[in-house]
Amino acid sequence: MFMKFSATAALAASISLVAFPVLAGSNDYVFDPVSPEMKKGDDVKVAVRLTHKTTGKPVADAVIFRTRVDMAPDGMAEMESPVALLPSKEPGVYAFRTDLPMAGRYQVTLFAKVQGEPETITGKFIIRANK
Ligand SMILES: [Cu+2]
Numbered sequence: 625m626f627m628k629f630s631a632t633a634a635l636a637a638s639i640s641l642v643a644f645p646v647l648a649g650s651n652d653y654v655f656d657p658v659s660p661e662m663k664k665g666d667d668v669k670v671a672v673r674l675t676h677k678t679t680g681k682p683v684a685d686a687v688i689f690r691t692r693v694d695m696a697p698d699g700m701a702e703m704e705s706p707v708a709l710l711p712s713k714e715p716g717v718y719a720f721r722t723d724l725p726m727a728g729r730y731q732v733t734l735f736a737k738v739q740g741e742p743e744t745i746t747g748k749f750i751i752r753a754n755k
Pocket residue numbers: 695698700703726728
């Protein structure tokens with residue numbers, strides 16, 4: 625009798641774990657670079673599109689509050705570039721200016737707040753700078 629009870633309790637516990645998708649927020653959104661390749665240089669403009677995966681719609685009301693651009697994909701994580709956000713000209717497209725001083729791959733990490741979404745949305749993608 626006791627054994628049967630504890631098995632049921634364990635089952636109930638595992639069901640309740642599944643019922644709380646803690647990381648749902650970030651998984652519902654995707655950041656994509658508008659152009660994944662560009663010419664290397666200073667003051668390069670990078671544009672990213674934020675899409676709500678479930679609806680496929682652009683997310684126009686996001687606030688990007690933290691950014692990081694570095695060369696981690698090419699083993700230079702310490703090579704971090706400054707980032708200056710630019711005004712958004714198209715709904716769901718966010719732009720910033722940064723330096724891509726050498727040819728290679730750069731990782732862009734973005735942290736955003738989206739209206740109605742309590743969790744911070746994080747996105748990572750890679751862009752390539754060419755000579
Ligand atoms: Cu580098």
